[in-house]
Amino acid sequence: MRMVAATVAYDGTDFYGYQGQRTFRTVQGDFENALEKIFKEKVICHGSGRTDTGVHAYGQVIAFKVPNDRMTVQNVKDALNSVLPNDIYIRELKEVSLKFNPRFMAKKRIYHYYIYTGKQPNIFMRNRVWWFPYDLDIEKMREAAKHFEGEKDFSSFKTGNDERNPIREIKRVRIIRTSKDMILIRVEGTSFLKRMVRNIVGSLAKVGTNTWEPQRIKEIIEAKDRSKAPASAPPEGLYFYRVMF
Amino acid sequence: MRMVAATVAYDGTDFYGYQGQRTFRTVQGDFENALEKIFKEKVICHGSGRTDTGVHAYGQVIAFKVPNDRMTVQNVKDALNSVLPNDIYIRELKEVSLKFNPRFMAKKRIYHYYIYTGKQPNIFMRNRVWWFPYDLDIEKMREAAKHFEGEKDFSSFKTGNDERNPIREIKRVRIIRTSKDMILIRVEGTSFLKRMVRNIVGSLAKVGTNTWEPQRIKEIIEAKDRSKAPASAPPEGLYFYRVMF
Known part of the structure; x- marks a missing residue:
């Protein structure tokens, strides 16, 4: 065996x-x-x-x-x-090892999220990226992303039916422009709550369009109230990229 | 109207x-x-x-x-x-114009064909590129591609049920490495026979793997016999890229 x-x-x-x-x-x-x-x-x-x-x-x-x-x-x-x-x-x-458990022994999980900001949809990527045809202010998003880093109570960024401990550690959030119309958000953490990455991306998009100031992210985290956070980003842009043990 | x-x-x-x-x-x-x-x-x-x-x-x-x-x-x-x-x-x-006819008034058509040569399949591109996991000799392919250029009888590169005039003009065939494991074949011509681009790509792949010498392409064209040409490249790598009038 x-x-x-x-x-x-x-x-x-x-x-x-x-x-x-x-x-x-x-x-x-x-x-x-x-x-x-x-x-x-x-x-x-x-x-x-x-x-x-x-x-x-x-x-x-x-x-x-x-x-x-x-x-x-x-x-x-x-x-x-x-x-x-x-x-x-x-x-x-x-x-x-026979004792290996991929869920409980994971030390780090990395998610990638792709946002395509072209003005017209690219049908060849329709199930691969989030088509969000708005100019995004990358610098503001980076400033906002800093607020997610660290061990925090992410109650504002989960879905209602996830009753686990809301305290999670996000090690790093990077925002990278991979081409003129494509933005990659890379989120590294120990473990995540349900919909947590999509909720983080949804709020970073609010900052990127200048609807919200970066500081708003800090306030939402501190509110520990999921009704304060915006809609989740859609699933098609999200990739469970890597697990480290 | x-x-x-x-x-x-x-x-x-x-x-x-x-x-x-x-x-x-x-x-x-x-x-x-x-x-x-x-x-x-x-x-x-x-x-x-x-x-x-x-x-x-x-x-x-x-x-x-x-x-x-x-x-x-x-x-x-x-x-x-x-x-x-x-x-x-x-x-x-x-x-x-009311007299516009997109088929008969086209002066140039451009097709793009993508070959992915990575050793493992990329499932996210499975319907977008031809997965052909072999090293391709680009220089040999370029040498072979020259034989397709010009006005020629392409009987060897059509399918049996296309009974139209087999004389067609190919203006240019370019072979471009767009990334480490991706090759783009760009074919420009006036008009094309049925499966002609896929048959051209299939034979260029034979040259790329050093199964055939570039000179073989010239011989196959001159044979005017479709039984001499190799299998068509599959449809998923082919894009009808642009039409000029």
């Missing part, structure tokens, strides 16, 4: 999120279907984080036990990739 | 090509449905070229008559974009 960890990319467009097994199409459901095809038995898998409907992953980590000793790790990777649907791909697969 | 020309982008993934009206989903069918919704009558439209199933367009030109005099050209553009599905978008719309 070996435990392995897969680094998985998926296009979230046609999934009802990561978690769940039957009824709706989910990444976990499709992944477990692939495992069952290869190993001829039910194998449960565990992800590093739950992505919502429409949210993508470049580096989700999914761990599972390999029920036989015959296949090499490379064989398992190739076999799974050959039966997984074409919107999920295992980039890497390696053996890990 | 005014004639207008629309410059249209579409994601060809979910279309059975440009041409056709009922039964299967086509770009022309969806475009005419949108016209009927706006103008409350059937309006026929004419494209500059027929793209096959899965082939994209960035600058297809579609002409139609506007049956009323009330709407400005901007109104027509906005109204159509609001009812068109999200994989078709009118980038520009302008009034043209």
Whole structure:
């Protein structure tokens, strides 16, 4: 019996999120279907984080036990990739300790969020980026982003049904113009509340359009009241980029 | 009565090509449905070229008559974009002569073809580029591409059911490395036979992998025999990029 960890990319467009097994199409459901095809038995898998409907992953980590000793790790990777649907791909697969837990042992998670500010939509990127056709003041957004860094109570930036401890640590928020009309927001943290990254991006967009002053972010965090924060940014711009253990 | 020309982008993934009206989903069918919704009558439209199933367009030109005099050209553009599905978008719309014919009056057509040579697939580009994970010798491909330029009999590079005059003029074939793992093949010509660009790309790939010498292209053109040419490159890498009148 070996435990392995897969680094998985998926296009979230046609999934009802990561978690769940039957009824709706989910990444976990499709992944477990692939495992069952290869190993001829039910194998449960565990992800590093739950992505919502429409949210993508470049580096989700999914761990599972390999029920036989015959296949090499490379064989398992190739076999799974050959039966997984074409919107999920295992980039890497390696053996890990039997005690490995990708959710509780994650030390850092990195999310990327892309905002496309072109005046006309780019249909080829319609499910890959948030089309937000406004000029954004990057310097103001960077100033605002500083307020998110540190260990804080993020009650204002979660969704109502997340009842976990609202204190989270954000290590860094970077705002990068990757091309004339594309902005990448990179958020690094230990763990995140539900919709937290999309709520952060939604409020940074308010600052970028000069609707809000950067200082407003500090006030909203201190209010610990989610009714103060703006609408979430949509799922299509968000990528679960990397997990570090 | 005014004639207008629309410059249209579409994601060809979910279309059975440009041409056709009922039964299967086509770009022309969806475009005419949108016209009927706006103008409350059937309006026929004419494209500059027929793209096959899965082939994209960035600058297809579609002409139609506007049956009323009330709407400005901007109104027509906005109204159509609001009812068109999200994989078709009118980038520009302008009034043209009543005699305008986008197919017969086109002086130059430009196609772009993207080859992604990364060793692993990029699932986010799976319907946008040809994933061909081999090292390509760009210099050899450029040497081969020269043989396509000029007015020639392209019988070896069409599909069997295209019975039109096989003599076509290719003005230029450029091969550009746009990033480490991405190659763009840009083909400019007056008009093209069915599958001609994809057949050209398929044979350039044979040269790029050193399976064929560049000189082989010249021999295949001179053979005027389509059984000599290799398999077509797949549709997902091809974009009908621009038409000049």
